[in-house]
Amino acid sequence: MSIDIFKEFISSSNNIVFFGGAGVSTESNIPDFRSANGLYSDSTLSKYSPEEILSHTFFMKHTKEFYSFYKSKMIYSNAKPNKTHIALARLEESGKLKAVITQNVDGLHQAAGSKNVIELHGSVNRNYCMNCHKYFNVNYILDSFDIPKCSECQGVIKPDVVLYEEVLDTEVLNASVNYISKADVFIIGGTSLSVYPAAGLISYYKGNKLVLINKSSTPYDNKANLILNSSLGEVFNTIY
Ligand SMILES: [Zn+2]
Numbered sequence: 001m002s003i004d005i006f007k008e009f010i011s012s013s014n015n016i017v018f019f020g021g022a023g024v025s026t027e028s029n030i031p032d033f034r035s036a037n038g039l040y041s042d043s044t045l046s047k048y049s050p051e052e053i054l055s056h057t058f059f060m061k062h063t064k065e066f067y068s069f070y071k072s073k074m075i076y077s078n079a080k081p082n083k084t085h086i087a088l089a090r091l092e093e094s095g096k097l098k099a100v101i102t103q104n105v106d107g108l109h110q111a112a113g114s115k116n117v118i119e120l121h122g123s124v125n126r127n128y129c130m131n132c133h134k135y136f137n138v139n140y141i142l143d144s145f146d147i148p149k150c151s152e153c154q155g156v157i158k159p160d161v162v163l164y165e166e167v168l169d170t171e172v173l174n175a176s177v178n179y180i181s182k183a184d185v186f187i188i189g190g191t192s193l194s195v196y197p198a199a200g201l202i203s204y205y206k207g208n209k210l211v212l213i214n215k216s217s218t219p220y221d222n223k224a225n226l227i228l229n230s231s232l233g234e235v236f237n238t239i240y
Contacts, residue, residue, distance in 0.1 A: 003238055005226055009185045009209050010239060016097040017183035018088055019176075020232075021198065023190020023214065025104045027082045027233050033073055045069050055164035063156060064146050070159065074105070075124050075138060081112035084189070087236035089113035099179040103191065103198065105161050118176050120168055120197065122161040131155025168197060180204045189213035189232045193220050 010016065022032035033050050044065045045053060050073070052058055059066045081089075089112040091097035100109050101118045107125045109117045127136040129150035136157055141148050148157040162168055176197075180186060181204045191198050192214065202210075202220055212224040213235050221227055228235050 002226060002228055003235065006211060006228060006235065007238060009211065009226070010091070010096065013185045013209070014096050015182065015184040016091060017099050017101065017179045017186050018097060019101045019180070019186070019188045019191070019198065019201065020084075021103050021189070021191025021193075024082075024084055024102065024232060025079070025106055025108060026190070027084065027231065028076075028079045028106075028108055030076045030079050030104075030106055030108075031073075051164050056166050059158070059163055067141075067144075067147060071142060074161070075142060076106060077138065077142065079106060079108060081108045082233055083240075084232040084236045085109055085112035085114070087240045090240050092116065098183070099175075101176045101179065101201075118172055118179070120162070120172060120176065122159070124159055124161060126160035127157050128160060129153060129155040130158050173197065176201055177204050181206060183207060185209040185211065187211040187213065188220075189235075191218075192216065193218040 026032060033054070044062065045068065053066060053069045085108050088097060088100055088109065092114055099116045099118055100114050101120060102109060103120050105119065105121050105124050107123050125138050127141055128134065132150060132153045132155055134150055134152050141157065141159070149155065150157055180201055183205060184207055186205045186207060186209065188211065193199050202223065208225055210224050211226045211228065212218060212221060213228045213232055215229060215231060
């Protein structure tokens with residue numbers, strides 16, 4: 001059984017790295033924003049796709065409308081870590097897992113207790129004044145009316161989230177490459193592996209225990225040593 005091979009990979013390794021996509025968060029009822037659609041209360045927004053709204057250009061030009069979308073579609077304050085988040089935190093605590101690399105911005109890995117979380121796309125929990133760089137938490141953003149402004153200098157606050165058209169942080173990418181290239185077991189879950197940088201990062205893995213957990217097939221299935229076409233929760237439920 002595939003799941004037995006997975007359990008054997010986990011039990012025999014002390015250098016596991018996990019890479020997670022939107023599917024990790026959807027099991028906490030956080031929708032993949034790429035599928036965010038429907039009626040927007042703000043008529044400006046209905047003309048744009050989520051990708052356009054979550055772009056650097058849109059943020060700079062239509063900051064108020066950006067925040068209208070962002071607050072309702074990107075921030076889920078009541079979301080709780082699920083089985084996958086919790087199992088990964090326990091694997092780290094036991095010394096088996098070295099890093100979680102995530103494309104999600106919700107902070108649920110840290111909420112589950114993970115310490116070494118590499119957030120490729122940043123986090124909704126960090127926000128900075130574009131003028132004086134003062135830090136603000138997510139509640140400050142949620143409590144703001146229209147455009148969140150700095151309490152010190154009235155500068156516009158920007159979420160520490162990588163928007164479309166923005167480049168990924170080099171240090172964050174390098175740290176990811178470093179963990180992946182040294183990993184014994186590399187588990188990729190909840191991503192179709194169709195978007196940068198996930199696809200590129202796979203090539204840095206040099207081991208022979210590449211595990212893909214995804215409900216549907218991915219372009220990299222032929223590179224995997226083990227494919228589990230089930231939900232992440234089902235798989236990680238067998239570990240803890
Ligand atoms: Zn400021």
